[in-house]
Amino acid sequence: MATLFKNIKELIQVRKESISFVSGKDMNQLPTIKNAFLVVENGLIADYGAMNDCPKNDFSEVIDATGKMILPTWCDSHTHIVYAGNREGEFIDRIKGLTYEEIANRGGGILNSAKKLQETSEENLYEQSKVRLEEVMQLGTGAVEIKSGYGLTVDAELKMLRVIKRLKENYPIEIKATFLGAHAIPEAYKELKNDYLQLLINEALPKIKNENLAEYIDIFCETGYFSVEDTQLMLEAGKQYGLIPKIHVNQFTTIGGVQVGVKHHALSVDHLEEMSDEDINTLKNTKTMPVALPSCSYFLSIPYAPARKMIDAGLPLALATDYNPGSTPSGNMNFVVSTACIKMKMTPEEAINAATINGAYAMGLENKVGSISKGKRANLMLTKPINSYGVIPYSFGTNQIESVFINGVKI
Ligand SMILES: N=CN[C@@H](CCC(=O)O)C(=O)O
């Protein structure tokens, strides 16, 4: 059972040597092969090269990609796609002038989504969430991280994580689960934040471990949500249960979240709309991946993560959607890549690296996805006929992906 893709106009993100991620100036290098072939066997990339060297074997399927390009699928390392209902009412409130913060202070925001989720059955939550997962897969996402954090009770957080587990079992793409119980302080614990954190530590974490429901732990380290001390507490507790940190920091204020993340060997620190020079310096020569979420900046009209400054300082950068009902009701990685180029002044090469290999690293999946490398999963995007790969970010809002293959199978 082997499939041959032949006459590929350009095969993009070809990595012969195994790399974990790319940083600084290297982010502007995107290795490609023009007029290429690619062989898929048993769901994995078995071979690739220039058409001159194309094997002449009998293939069970041959796909002629004349005029079209092939890239590894997008790696979306930060989403909240398991949620109930949506918040279009708050969208109207913001159009009329309220800020995200003002809406949250009135009991809207995350608490609004938590209320809806608590009232939704696990079955219904699964049905709503799978529609979003299928939608993003069609848009080219081939690996995704999904967070809890709209439950805000032990039972509702477990409900979310069980839905993520069921998605993992039923869909062919790589899915990683993150426990984000400390996403907001629930109404019932308004003046009892420490009690809420103790509840998460003493009751939720052991159950998560028992049912093997998460790989990562997250917390919203932000003014008005959880402090650096709270973050320290949760990350240390998570570690006792084998959970690696991937945290929300610097969305609205710089309070030391980057430093606490690096100190606890976070796999990623995400958002980074507000970055001090000290934050950038802290991230240098570490294994913590900075993750920018440009669709969130777009939707909330807040600053974009200073990608140029970070990359020019030698840092790596990953791009993700942040798909959620409040700050980013979109899971379109193509839009993320475009917006990173248009608003954050990343080159197409930098943006594609950030949305593939660096995104894979931010989920611990760099050995499985994120590049065209032998032995990696054949998770591929076949473009429409395009002139150059720069057309993908250039033609923002237009889908240039003709088909998506997961483990070599067209979805
Ligand atoms: N900022 C924290 N959490 C989400 C938004 C949550 C919401 O508004 O529902 C984010 O990453 O943007």
Ligand SMILES: [Zn+2]
């Ligand atoms: Zn988020």
